[in-house]
Amino acid sequence: MTTTTSARPDHRQNRNTETTRLLLVSALLVLILAILPTVLYLTGHTFWLDIFTRLVILAIAAVGLNLILGLGGMVSFGHAAYIGLGAYAVGIPAYHSTYGGMDAIATYNGFFHLALALTVSALFALVTGIISLRTRGVNFIMITMAFAQMMYYAIVSLETYGGDDGLTIDVRSEFPIISLDDPLTLYAVSFISLIIIVFLVHRISNSRFGLTLQGARSNEERMLAIGVNCYKYQLAAFVMSGVICGYAGFLLGNFTTFISPEMMDWTRSGEIMIMVILGGATFLWGPVIGAIVFIILEYVLSEVTVYWHLPFGLLLIFSVLFLRNGLASVLQRSHSQAGKGQ
């Protein structure tokens, strides 16, 4: 009796300090991402702005993946496909505006590119989701991977758009007022998008929809027993997640101005997944932390040695073996509940 009454406030206080700590980390993260690249760029370190832009764009994709992976327990291994689709939604209309042909979609208009990117990724997610979500566990991992690979081969065989060699985007998406040709503007757009998307994902995970997804993750049969058909909720989340990654692809296409099927390769999907898991799938900002660590590590290691994949792979293996819930778990001491897959 006494133990329960004394334990409860203590527990609550633990949670409170933990929430404060997480809030502090989040605020710090936002502040760093807002100030550091800008300062570096203005002091002449333009290269670092490139690194940070790529990092923020991939963080958007990782947050998108985490919506189904962390929240819904759906381990999709094919999310690079959406990035590729989003990027080609910029590249193909731009290509036709420059070289003619396909008048219906030939435009530099950014709103058209954006709408195309989001629609195509939503459709691809819907069609593949309808089939993939009928499977569970390891079949789901593999079927999402196979669908992404299917898209990869489809793009490779499109000789018009460069096939294997890829496609150069000569003109970036055009918007009124702002110009994506300015690196700082592009970074600002990506950064603000990241903040908005993290906020949206936060709202989604605490909504009834998000709770249903979490319920489906922990016990789908029980959800069915209380009268919830998880399938349509999972499908909706799958589509949302695909759309977010398609948006990241739209930004990435505008950032790199060179797109190729290689960006949809299954190893790319693996990298986004690594970002999510490395950072911690249970923590809202986990994927962002994961993307930061991943990109910075990739850059630093590749500066040191051309064989940087070796230490990188070893780090990955060690982090799986010894760091069970990602880097964010270091911040969440008392939290034992993990965002495990199925």
Added chain:
Amino acid sequence: MEFSLLLIQLLNGLQLGILLFLLSAGLTLTFGIMDFVNLAHGALYMLGAFFCASLTLYTGSFILAILLALPLTALAGYLLEKLVVQHLYDRNHLDHVLATFGLILCIDTIVHIIWGPQGIAIPLPAWLSGQVELFDGVVLPSYRLLIIGVGLLAAAGLYVLVNHTRLGMLIRAGASNRKMVGALGVDITALFSGVFALGAALAGLAGMLIAPITEASIGMGSDIIITTFVVIIIGGIGSMKGAFLAALLVGLIDTFGRSFLDDFFKLLMSTEAAETAAPAVSAMLIYILMAIILAFRPQGLFPPLSR
């Protein structure tokens, strides 16, 4: 003429199917018994090819090289299992995927360091690089026939091993209830290591057989592993019979799609449209097949009954 082309493509399809079976057998065994998802299985296929390439150049005999490379690949698999994989059995599939992804990065880089970035071609002995005339006008490269022969032999050996030996009985028992097998006094750890090494050797054999046709190159494993996954998903994960039939199905459909789809499309649409659409569709054909099969049977064609 038309008939001989058909026959040649049939044998090409069979050859691809046999190679896919050698790869998927190991994958499906590891998954069926240990519930372990191994993305690095393709890396063992690549290792087999590189071992064989080096040994062929060193010993001067392709056959001898295969005989030496087989235990070497098995040893590599065994070490991999002992060092990393063994510690992951009680984790979830996501951890398996991430750790074996890390393994791919490591193995690819190590191969890059040892053998360099270029691929290595394997010269075939004269008696294998010729052609065989089956009957009038139908000429086939003898090496492709050898691949089919060796692959079928390996499949038969595997069938006997799994269904008619004590070890096979333990493997099947482990697949249906590994805790019970452990409780009955079987050294489950050793069984797991052995099965993993066996799967590695089979994947390595596939790599050794294909290397003289393509060449041993970095990335050859990453390319084929996805197709292998498609095979074991279609066949039903954990089922040896499913893996065999699905491998042949995928091999044949992929080969026939690539060689005959444009002719077929020309019946339906203009020549120009057919020539644009056919390569794209034929590259996607096996995935479309997988999607259709899974839409009706989410557990694959021959799911193992005990799981």
